[in-house]
Amino acid sequence: MSKPKIGFYWCASCGGCDEAVVDLAENILSVVEAVDIAVWPVAMDFKRSDVENMQDGEMVVTFINGAIRNTEDREIVEILREKSKYIVAFGSCAHLGGVPGMGNLYTRESILECSYSETPSVVNPEKVCPQGETTVPEGVLTLPVLEERVWTLDQTIEVDYYLPGCPPPVALIVDGVTAFLTNQLPPKGSVLGPKHSLCLDCPRKDTKPENMLIKEFKRPHETEIDLETCLLAQGLLCLGPATRSGCGAACINGNMPCTGCLGPTDSVRDYGAKALSGIASLFDAETEADIARIADRIVDPAGTFYRYSLPGSLFQGKVFQKEGARS
Amino acid sequence: MSEVSKSSSGNGFEPRIVGFFCNWCTYTAADLAGTSRLTYAPNVRVLRVMCSGRLDPQFILDAFRKGADGVLIGGCHPGDCHYQAGNHKALRRYTLLKRLLKTMGIEEERVRLEWISASEGDKVQRVINEMTEDIRRLGPLRLPPIPHAGRMPGEAVERVSSIGQETGL
Numbered sequence: 501m502s503k504p505k506i507g508f509y510w511c512a513s514c515g516g517c518d519e520a521v522v523d524l525a526e527n528i529l530s531v532v533e534a535v536d537i538a539v540w541p542v543a544m545d546f547k548r549s550d551v552e553n554m555q556d557g558e559m560v561v562t563f564i565n566g567a568i569r570n571t572e573d574r575e576i577v578e579i580l581r582e583k584s585k586y587i588v589a590f591g592s593c594a595h596l597g598g599v600p601g602m603g604n605l606y607t608r609e610s611i612l613e614c615s616y617s618e619t620p621s622v623v624n625p626e627k628v629c630p631q632g633e634t635t636v637p638e639g640v641l642t643l644p645v646l647e648e649r650v651w652t653l654d655q656t657i658e659v660d661y662y663l664p665g666c667p668p669p670v671a672l673i674v675d676g677v678t679a680f681l682t683n684q685l686p687p688k689g690s691v692l693g694p695k696h697s698l699c700l701d702c703p704r705k706d707t708k709p710e711n712m713l714i715k716e717f718k719r720p721h722e723t724e725i726d727l728e729t730c731l732l733a734q735g736l737l738c739l740g741p742a743t744r745s746g747c748g749a750a751c752i753n754g755n756m757p758c759t760g761c762l763g764p765t766d767s768v769r770d771y772g773a774k775a776l777s778g779i780a781s782l783f784d785a786e787t788e789a790d791i792a793r794i795a796d797r798i799v800d801p802a803g804t805f806y807r808y809s810l811p812g813s814l815f816q817g818k819v820f821q822k823e824g825a826r827s
Numbered sequence: 828m829s830e831v832s833k834s835s836s837g838n839g840f841e842p843r844i845v846g847f848f849c850n851w852c853t854y855t856a857a858d859l860a861g862t863s864r865l866t867y868a869p870n871v872r873v874l875r876v877m878c879s880g881r882l883d884p885q886f887i888l889d890a891f892r893k894g895a896d897g898v899l900i901g902g903c904h905p906g907d908c909h910y911q912a913g914n915h916k917a918l919r920r921y922t923l924l925k926r927l928l929k930t931m932g933i934e935e936e937r938v939r940l941e942w943i944s945a946s947e948g949d950k951v952q953r954v955i956n957e958m959t960e961d962i963r964r965l966g967p968l969r970l971p972p973i974p975h976a977g978r979m980p981g982e983a984v985e986r987v988s989s990i991g992q993e994t995g996l
């Protein structure tokens with residue numbers, strides 16, 4: 501019997517998710533033995549036609565990382581959808597938009613403007629900017645075009661499962677892949693990870709006060725961080741209470757607060773709003789002025805609470821246009 | 828949708844405002860405004876919550892997502908919350924949420940928190956009229972529609988709230 505085919509693909513990503521697959525180390529050997537990796541651009545030669553020539557549903561599962569940022573991302577994931585029985589959104593960017601999703605606070609034009617002319621290190625007197633089509637003596641050259649905004653994978657194609665994290669923790673990847681190989685899949689649409697929040701699995705949970713109140717938030721470089729006490733109790737903005745567990749409290753073990761990469765638990769629709777709600781209720785203040793003083797220390801609320809999930813949030817990005825008729 | 832009055836600015840835009848009113852104060856005050864026959868702009872669809880502290884910021888974003896142009900929160904005066912500290916929590920969340928919304932391109936006037944006791948029917952009238960005019964000046968808030976290729980992450984998507992049905996937005 502031939503081995504089941506699987507694929508890995510990347511869209512707007514940093515490469516960290518593919519690195520995480522490599523990090524499976526010896527764990528990957530059993531996977532490689534059991535499957536035939538048919539697509540993996542970061543590690544193997546890959547032509548678009550290789551995928552186009554496959555039968556529909558020929559691959560059992562394709563793990564797609566990265567957000568959808570340009571027309572090529574969209575085209576390829578649409579093809580992969582046809583060729584794969586299951587699609588897994590792999591990592592924060594595919595799941596909820598990830599760090600590239602912060603691009604939804606800016607217009608496409610302003611991003612191009614910034615990258616190709618405004619940035620001080622850019623020298624571009626002729627204002628060359630990427631074009632979808634360019635005519636040269638030899639003919640017409642084409643390039644993928646940046647879309648108006650960043651999309652999550654499930655806003656682009658139908659997604660069967662989600663592997664959360666930036667990047668997904670090795671243990672969750674192994675469990676996820678095993679679930680496919682042994683055909684023990686949870687209901688469609690599930691996030692393949694624990695259902696509870698990080699605090700429950702945190703080695704510092706016993707030092708987390710029951711009724712916590714915070715007088716002042718501190719940023720990690722501003723204070724000497726105790727190695728054993730709950731980071732939130734020390735005034736560091738730890739998002740563990742709002743974040744799905746599954747990472748083994750990786751950042752906490754590095755003495756850094758959780759920034760929320762695994763996203764929300766199943767009962768939450770908008771990670772940023774919920775995390776903001778939880779943090780704000782801890783403010784040790786009752787008057788408007790005192791509350792404002794504590795809030796002042798959270799200098800970038802959107803970047804803090806939507807760091808990994810802006811395109812997948814209820815607003816999906818900054819609202820630029822308020823005109824126009826309602827449908 | 829309920830009948831709406833003619834727009835004063837003549838552009839035909841009638842703001843749709845979702846009101847989250849605390850059961851113990853603002854909701855009762857709105858009742859009082861009604862029985863006292865005070866007239867005010869019909870632009871607020873009221874949802875009763877047991878306390879302003881029950882208000883999950885997700886509800887506010889969801890109201891905008893479902894077509895609201897503004898959200899009005901009414902709670903008991905500081906010190907008067909039936910559950911003691913619910914309104915303090917509401918104020919903390921509101922303060923931080925307003926800052927977030929500013930970055931997201933939402934004007935200040937679109938979200939408003941007011942302490943209105945059960946006897947302040949006239950304050951309900953004034954606040955609703957003011958807010959309706961503020962938002963009429965701003966114009967509609969039109970969030971782009973949500974694409975829905977697959978399922979949204981988590982099972983919470985259909986569950987966030989039933990704000991849409993309850994207010995007829």
Ligand code: SF4
Nearest residue numbers: 699702730731738740
């Ligand atoms: S708030 Fe952070 S440090 Fe404290 S218990 Fe939760 S995850 Fe651990």
Ligand code: SF4
Nearest residue numbers: 747751758759760761
């Ligand atoms: S501690 Fe938070 S940010 Fe760090 S890996 Fe875990 S979920 Fe991600």
Ligand code: FES
Nearest residue numbers: 849878903908909
């Ligand atoms: S009971 Fe009215 S605000 Fe808490």
